[in-house]
Amino acid sequence: MTATLTPVRKRSALTKGQLPKAAPYIVLAVALILGAAILALIGFNAFGWGIVSAILFTAGLVGWSLVVEGVRKAKDKLATCLVVGAFLIALVPLFSVIWTVLVNGLPGLLDPGFLTTSMNGVTGAFDNKTVEEGAPLLGGIYHALMGTLLITVLATLISVPVGLLTAIYLVEYGEDRALARAITFFVDVMTGIPSIVAGLFAAAAFFAVVGPGTKTGAVAAVALSVLMIPVVVRSSEEMLKIVPNELREAAYALGVRKWRTILKVVLPTAISGIASGITLAIARVIGETAPILVTAGFATTINANVFSGWMASLPTFIYTQILNPTSPSNPDPSSERAWGAALVLIILVMLLNLGARLIARIFAPKTGR
Amino acid sequence: MSKRIDVKDLNVYYSKFLAVEGVNINIDAKSVTAFIGPSGCGKSTFLRTLNRMHEVIPGARVEGEVLLDGDNLYGPGVDPVTVRSQIGMVFQRPNPFPTMSIRDNVLAGVKLNNTKISKGEADVLVERSLQGANLWNEVKDRLAKPGSGLSGGQQQRLCIARAIAVEPQVILMDEPCSALDPISTLAIEDLINELKDQYTVVIVTHNMQQAARVSDKTAFFNIAGTGKPGKLIEFGDTPTIFSNPTEKATEDYVSGRFG
Numbered sequence: 001m002t003a004t005l006t007p008v009r010k011r012s013a014l015t016k017g018q019l020p021k022a023a024p025y026i027v028l029a030v031a032l033i034l035g036a037a038i039l040a041l042i043g044f045n046a047f048g049w050g051i052v053s054a055i056l057f058t059a060g061l062v063g064w065s066l067v068v069e070g071v072r073k074a075k076d077k078l079a080t081c082l083v084v085g086a087f088l089i090a091l092v093p094l095f096s097v098i099w100t101v102l103v104n105g106l107p108g109l110l111d112p113g114f115l116t117t118s119m120n121g122v123t124g125a126f127d128n129k130t131v132e133e134g135a136p137l138l139g140g141i142y143h144a145l146m147g148t149l150l151i152t153v154l155a156t157l158i159s160v161p162v163g164l165l166t167a168i169y170l171v172e173y174g175e176d177r178a179l180a181r182a183i184t185f186f187v188d189v190m191t192g193i194p195s196i197v198a199g200l201f202a203a204a205a206f207f208a209v210v211g212p213g214t215k216t217g218a219v220a221a222v223a224l225s226v227l228m229i230p231v232v233v234r235s236s237e238e239m240l241k242i243v244p245n246e247l248r249e250a251a252y253a254l255g256v257r258k259w260r261t262i263l264k265v266v267l268p269t270a271i272s273g274i275a276s277g278i279t280l281a282i283a284r285v286i287g288e289t290a291p292i293l294v295t296a297g298f299a300t301t302i303n304a305n306v307f308s309g310w311m312a313s314l315p316t317f318i319y320t321q322i323l324n325p326t327s328p329s330n331p332d333p334s335s336e337r338a339w340g341a342a343l344v345l346i347i348l349v350m351l352l353n354l355g356a357r358l359i360a361r362i363f364a365p366k367t368g369r
Numbered sequence: 370m371s372k373r374i375d376v377k378d379l380n381v382y383y384s385k386f387l388a389v390e391g392v393n394i395n396i397d398a399k400s401v402t403a404f405i406g407p408s409g410c411g412k413s414t415f416l417r418t419l420n421r422m423h424e425v426i427p428g429a430r431v432e433g434e435v436l437l438d439g440d441n442l443y444g445p446g447v448d449p450v451t452v453r454s455q456i457g458m459v460f461q462r463p464n465p466f467p468t469m470s471i472r473d474n475v476l477a478g479v480k481l482n483n484t485k486i487s488k489g490e491a492d493v494l495v496e497r498s499l500q501g502a503n504l505w506n507e508v509k510d511r512l513a514k515p516g517s518g519l520s521g522g523q524q525q526r527l528c529i530a531r532a533i534a535v536e537p538q539v540i541l542m543d544e545p546c547s548a549l550d551p552i553s554t555l556a557i558e559d560l561i562n563e564l565k566d567q568y569t570v571v572i573v574t575h576n577m578q579q580a581a582r583v584s585d586k587t588a589f590f591n592i593a594g595t596g597k598p599g600k601l602i603e604f605g606d607t608p609t610i611f612s613n614p615t616e617k618a619t620e621d622y623v624s625g626r627f628g
Contacts, residue, residue: 251466252425
């Protein structure tokens with residue numbers, strides 16, 4: 001009889017000792033207090049407190065785990081601490097940038113007319129008045145915002161057909177030919193081109209073809225597309241490659257021509273990835289400064305024609321406002337405008353990234369049951 | 370609406386590698402022919418040469434003749450697209466188009482070729498094809514849903530419906546049941562029996578019981594060793610191949626004594 005009874009024990013034979021659920025929080029609290037105490041001895045600062053507490057936390061948790069749970073669990077805790085630590089370190093600059101730009105940029109962005117007026121006619125005298133007499137801040141980024149949007153749209157119009165068609169050639173027709181291998185190589189090289197070189201290339205090309213000193217939004221768009229095309233090619237290529245070959249064969253077996261198969265089966269299947277790749281490529285070039293400086297120049301007035309005249313853009317606006325303040329004796333209004341423009345630029349990039357996710361979700365093949 | 374296929378001295382190459390050598394076979398119209406044989410013996414490769422799907426693979430080519438009612442598929446100036454619209458194919462893994470609804474999958478052959486079709490005609494074609502694939506009753510209430518939401522067996526029948534919607538002369542099936550459970554397999558086998566009233570059906574299978582159940586004639590392919598070309602060993606009426614084969618190799622294979 002007794003043999004069939006389950007032995008009554010406090011702990012399962014399959015487990016060793018376990019830390020209480022609240023263990024990490026207890027260790028964290030102790031580490032924070034100890035850290036603060038140690039820092040107080042050598043002079044307190046938040047950065048050092050974080051570092052010391054993190055080290056104490058790791059040592060405490062791993063040590064405790066080693067005593068109670070054994071070596072394997074302790075190693076697991078150590079790895080977890082290292083991974084989370086690396087993640088937090090990676091997040092520090094991101095949050096720091098966003099926080100700084102938000103704090104410095106919000107006053108500029110909230111100025112009335114900041115998004116709807118240009119810098120046309122805004123001189124140092126107005127800025128001096130703003131600082132000395134508290135007059136409202138005049139001038140805004142309308143011209144730069146317009147310029148950035150127009151140049152980026154034109155660059156996208158150039159890059160997407162070229163990049164997408166190149167990717168289609170590489171995946172569907174290249175078949176590892178010499179030409180395909182050469183294109184892949186040069187696309188890789190182009191990915192690494194410094195952006196200023198792309199700008200100089202576009203400027204030189206237009207100087208040679210149109211005439212010396214040609215600086216327009218279109219030149220800047222060409223410079224940006226030199227940077228954008230390799231990104232579009234690469235991302236579209238990857239997306240086309242993961243379309244299963246079975247789908248192509250299914251279409252061929254129905255008597256569908258290759259170009260129709262690509263247009264109606266391969267592209268629709270890959271479109272979500274391609275579209276989000278393109279959006280990320282736009283986000284990548286929208287903040288480029290150097291190529292725009294040498295191709296579109298600066299402007300303080302609204303210019304909606306990309307084919308004639310100098311054009312402002314958000315990055316060059318920030319650059320000039322910081323480097324050559326409108327009023328040299330009172331640079332604060334200019335730097336307020338620059339931070340405001342930087343905030344707008346970051347918001348644009350964030351919107352593009354969100355847009356990429358949205359596009360990917362909208363176009364993704366549906367699996368409703 | 371079905372044609373016969375005659376193959377004369379067909380060699381199939383992948384670049385320089387001879388994959389299948391010297392095949393001569395006559396496939397009757399409105400019959401079911403099964404290809405059996407060990408893995409890697411070239412059954413699927415040979416099947417794919419019958420509608421020129423073989424050449425989709427870079428470097429692949431053939432020598433010899435494949436005659437569809439006397440017309441050589443590999444004759445000069447023959448468009449592989451025309452060939453494939455006459456000789457349809459069903460693949461090993463169900464592959465409905467993930468971006469299309471069930472209805473659009475059936476209409477894929479028509480729509481992808483931009484052929485104009487009225488809504489009424491399309492409705493008729495969809496119903497007829499799905500009826501033909503024994504799938505109509507299961508999906509008639511959800512034609513607008515994506516095809517990828519169906520079960521594996523239903524997806525395979527959807528692929529068969531898609532293949533018969535373009536009204537081919539011949540339907541090739543490359544191990545159509547190998548990814549399916551026994552019940553779905555039975556549904557497909559029943560379907561093959563019905564299809565042969567209208568179409569010439571050629572099926573590659575690893576399952577010898579299946580070959581015995583569904584086919585009128587059976588072809589046994591074998592390979593002498595790794596790196597050697599696959600060959601057609603024996604071709605004849607299915608009962609003969611399974612009960613009284615001429616070749617020793619065939620007998621060993623169908624009786625399970627194959628090394």
